[in-house]
Amino acid sequence: MTELKPRRSVLYMPGANERALEKAKTIPADALILDLEDAVAPDAKEAARERVCAAASSGDYGSREVTIRVNGLDTEWHDADLRAAASAGPAAVVVPKVNSAAEVHNIERALELGGAPDHTKIWAMVETPVAMLHAEEIAAASDRLTVLVMGTNDLAKELHAEFVPGRGPLLGGLSLCLLAARATGKVILDGVYNDVKDLEGFEAECEQGRQYGFDGKTLIHPAQVEPCNRIFAPSEAEIDRSRRIIEAFEEAQKEGRGVVTVDGRMIENLHVDNARRVLALAEAVKN
Numbered sequence: 001m002t003e004l005k006p007r008r009s010v011l012y013m014p015g016a017n018e019r020a021l022e023k024a025k026t027i028p029a030d031a032l033i034l035d036l037e038d039a040v041a042p043d044a045k046e047a048a049r050e051r052v053c054a055a056a057s058s059g060d061y062g063s064r065e066v067t068i069r070v071n072g073l074d075t076e077w078h079d080a081d082l083r084a085a086a087s088a089g090p091a092a093v094v095v096p097k098v099n100s101a102a103e104v105h106n107i108e109r110a111l112e113l114g115g116a117p118d119h120t121k122i123w124a125m126v127e128t129p130v131a132m133l134h135a136e137e138i139a140a141a142s143d144r145l146t147v148l149v150m151g152t153n154d155l156a157k158e159l160h161a162e163f164v165p166g167r168g169p170l171l172g173g174l175s176l177c178l179l180a181a182r183a184t185g186k187v188i189l190d191g192v193y194n195d196v197k198d199l200e201g202f203e204a205e206c207e208q209g210r211q212y213g214f215d216g217k218t219l220i221h222p223a224q225v226e227p228c229n230r231i232f233a234p235s236e237a238e239i240d241r242s243r244r245i246i247e248a249f250e251e252a253q254k255e256g257r258g259v260v261t262v263d264g265r266m267i268e269n270l271h272v273d274n275a276r277r278v279l280a281l282a283e284a285v286k287n
Ligand SMILES: CC(C)(COP(=O)(O)OP(=O)(O)OC[C@H]1O[C@@H](n2cnc3c(N)ncnc32)[C@H](O)[C@@H]1OP(=O)(O)O)[C@@H](O)C(=O)NCCC(=O)NCCSC(=O)C[C@H](O)C(=O)O
Pocket: 011, 012, 013, 014, 019, 020, 021, 023, 024, 035, 038, 039, 096, 127, 150, 151, 152, 153, 154, 155, 191, 192, 196, 219, 220, 221, 222
């Protein structure tokens, strides 16, 4: 079963930006991705690596999961990033542009060789056409890999796709990765919304991601955190309906029935499983 730790809002921040790293201590995101990849200029990579590893091992971020995004496997910085991250021991190492199970195995081996603690997981970014077609083998490659992260900017670039409301051009890829995550019991996070001033468009995309089944969304600005937390948490109405589903089904079972209606809709044991998942998530989000 997929892990129920809340990961509604997962905020990227540039690893070279000291102010953002400080500010993140008070931002109510469920998790942080301290970035060494795209948000850091080549000249700033080494200083950012040091700063990010110090932040990840500081214990200053409370209950937020702190992760480090390393540079890609084909870059000159990747090996040193992985070694440094392994000894900093963040909640996870986020690896961009993962394309195969073999790459996951290499990352796993490097983390072990670097002495990474068991709590340091692998979050694999899926953001290329090859990754969409290999999503299941990537997700299944290792128990240390717990989360798939959509990289929709890279995916759109590789597809030569346009960003349009509703994300039609990306939905095929998003769906393949969702299928892979659910088939292998992994968590999956939606990609970022680039227009930090357009909160209406951002909320619409959160709603869409949630309806598709994503566990949460990756973010690029603090203003996106609150709406994302709200949309990816069960609403009061859902919590109430879930309680009534469980109650009605348990009553029906006492009378020897395996099916009942709630608000006019058929309820069977599979709906009860889902209602229990909603209540467990609501509880997890409260803490
Ligand atoms: C997008 C931004 C460049 C916007 O920056 P800016 O215009 O400076 O924002 P504000 O002036 O509104 O900032 C207000 C204050 O908030 C702090 N801030 C801003 N962003 C963050 C953040 N991400 N984390 C923490 N704090 C943040 C500012 O420092 C201001 O603080 P103060 O001065 O005290 O008032 C900027 O938001 C940004 O850099 N965002 C992150 C960009 C990033 O990390 N990109 C890489 C990941 S996205 C990606 O690559 C996904 C994937 O790979 C794909 O392919 O899709």
